[in-house]
Amino acid sequence: MSEPIRVKSSAMAVNDAFARKNRELFAGRGLAVVNMIGSPGCGKTSLLEALGRRMGKKLAVVTGDLRTTLDADRLTASGAQAVQIETGDACHLTAKMVGEALGTVDLDRAELLVIENVGNLVCPAAFDLGEAAKVAVLSVAEGDEKPVKYPTLFVRAGLLVITKTDLLPHVTFSVERVRADCAKLNSAMRVITTSVKAGEGIPELEAALLSAGTPSQ
Amino acid sequence: MSEPIRVKSSAMAVNDAFARKNRELFAGRGLAVVNMIGSPGCGKTSLLEALGRRMGKKLAVVTGDLRTTLDADRLTASGAQAVQIETGDACHLTAKMVGEALGTVDLDRAELLVIENVGNLVCPAAFDLGEAAKVAVLSVAEGDEKPVKYPTLFVRAGLLVITKTDLLPHVTFSVERVRADCAKLNSAMRVITTSVKAGEGIPELEAALLSAGTPSQ
Numbered sequence: 141m142s143e144p145i146r147v148k149s150s151a152m153a154v155n156d157a158f159a160r161k162n163r164e165l166f167a168g169r170g171l172a173v174v175n176m177i178g179s180p181g182c183g184k185t186s187l188l189e190a191l192g193r194r195m196g197k198k199l200a201v202v203t204g205d206l207r208t209t210l211d212a213d214r215l216t217a218s219g220a221q222a223v224q225i226e227t228g229d230a231c232h233l234t235a236k237m238v239g240e241a242l243g244t245v246d247l248d249r250a251e252l253l254v255i256e257n258v259g260n261l262v263c264p265a266a267f268d269l270g271e272a273a274k275v276a277v278l279s280v281a282e283g284d285e286k287p288v289k290y291p292t293l294f295v296r297a298g299l300l301v302i303t304k305t306d307l308l309p310h311v312t313f314s315v316e317r318v319r320a321d322c323a324k325l326n327s328a329m330r331v332i333t334t335s336v337k338a339g340e341g342i343p344e345l346e347a348a349l350l351s352a353g354t355p356s357q
Numbered sequence: 358m359s360e361p362i363r364v365k366s367s368a369m370a371v372n373d374a375f376a377r378k379n380r381e382l383f384a385g386r387g388l389a390v391v392n393m394i395g396s397p398g399c400g401k402t403s404l405l406e407a408l409g410r411r412m413g414k415k416l417a418v419v420t421g422d423l424r425t426t427l428d429a430d431r432l433t434a435s436g437a438q439a440v441q442i443e444t445g446d447a448c449h450l451t452a453k454m455v456g457e458a459l460g461t462v463d464l465d466r467a468e469l470l471v472i473e474n475v476g477n478l479v480c481p482a483a484f485d486l487g488e489a490a491k492v493a494v495l496s497v498a499e500g501d502e503k504p505v506k507y508p509t510l511f512v513r514a515g516l517l518v519i520t521k522t523d524l525l526p527h528v529t530f531s532v533e534r535v536r537a538d539c540a541k542l543n544s545a546m547r548v549i550t551t552s553v554k555a556g557e558g559i560p561e562l563e564a565a566l567l568s569a570g571t572p573s574q
Contacts, residue, residue: 179396180478180507181499205506206479229477229509231422231448259507261397262423262448262478281524282398289422290397290476292446307498336377 155267158235162270165242166253172353173253175269177293178277180259183303185211186336187277188254191346192218198263200250202234202241204233204258211256221245227318233257252350265293273298273352276329280304280313287321294322299330299352301345306335372484375452379487382459383470389570390470392486394510395494397476400520402428403553405471406495408563409435419458421450428473432435438462443515449481450474456487460464469567478499478503480509493546497530498542504538511539516547516569518562523552 166173178184185203192199192215199220203211204227215222222242225233238255247253255271257264265274276297278286281304287294294300302315302320319331332348334341360446368422395401408416409432416437420428421444429441440458442450455472464470472488474481482491493514495503504511511517517539519532536548549565551558 179398179476179499180503181396193424200420208502208506209509210502227481229483231477234460258479259396259412260448260477262475263480266446279398279498281521282396285425285427286370287399289425289427291424304498305525310524311530 145339155235157266158239162235162239162242165273167271167355169247171247171250171253172350173271174233174273174275174299174349174353175255175257175271176275176277177261177264177297178259178341179255179261179279182259182277182279182282183336184256184259184277185214187303187334187345188220188256189218190303190342191216191335191349192220194342194346195220195252197221197246197249199249200245200247200253201256202233202238202245202253203256204237206230206258219288221250227258231258231260232267233269234267235269248302254349261290261309262292265296271353272355275349275352276300278302280307281311284313284315284317286320287325291325294325296327296330297329299332299348301348302331302333304335304337305333305340306338372452375456376485376487379452379456379459383487384572385519386464388464388467388470389567390488391490391492391516391566391570392472392473392474392488393492393494394474394478394481396478396496396499399476399494399496399499401473401476401494402431403564404518404520405437405473405549405561406431406435406450407553407559409568411559412437412469414438414463414466415468417462417464417470418473419455419462419470420445420473421454423447423475433469438467444475444526447476449475449484450486451484452486469563469570471566478507479509482513488570489572492516492518492566492569494520495517495535497524497535498528501530501532501534504535504542507540511542511546514543514546515569516549518565519548519550520549521552521554522557523555
């Protein structure tokens, strides 16, 4: 299987060149940028709607889905700037897709850019988009063993956002187990808990994303 | 980008050859076989545990995860036959991986083989493993817009299993919307509802998997 590996490396090199270009653009503007990754339905868009209601146009979102502009429509209604990338059958965003989408965002007004990746806990983790940090999102409905079963993302993320804590009384999920497993996988990762439905953890989310999205000196 | 497409086609041709070999093996034994696909945490393993408690060794499961043998351990404890494939960073099972894993399953005792794919709503849908049907799994906690946002799987699946219906009072999810959207995407797809926690829909699941897993004449 040497051929697929060679080509994969070549595609990665192309992606990395576009990621460097994005990163230079973000640094030149002092823009905080995160790459948000989680399963379909883990609550990424709901988190960003809640942030949009707080931050308005200071929040810019580039959001990826296989089909539809449902997410961008929701985010625009929340007050945020939002642009949708329809990936077709592609299971992740690439740095080139993100760079092209940025042309339709007013970056002068933005303080925080969130790249909301395609709902997928695996493939998006391998692609640098030019962000300062990857942010993992995990809902309590998914189960607390996910970090050890899907470490690809969790070893790379600077922040884990646990969502839907309002469902904790109805599911089997230990926040402490997740904290302990994540600490073993990646001691640099912060963990915060949120519930959009209960209105909990949203100011903390804003602060944590701005912090994670700012490159360390 | 012609090179990656060519190599992708070549990898697909290799996969399809192994899938044909698996399919011949299954047909020769009259074994019902499905390829179960859904997001991380949608409840695939819990469904199969419930089936294992009913079917015992008549249920064989080949289960894929990036890391750990947690799922196979749970399934073996339920009474089913189970073998784990650790895929490393691979986001889906291939027909070759499945063929190799079958060597450790007692197919003489099995009536139903479920290939529980890596938790991922996107990539696994593109790979034929030799199954008679793909089965999509969607939990009510994930949201009812998932079929239209992630059609890759839903246009190919013979059966959709909606899980965790015990959470319906606590989330926003319309089973009717999902049924209507799925009927538009794929009129051949059956839809059933289940709750392992409430013990609902498990006999129907067994019948539906045996039916979907049997090649049509």
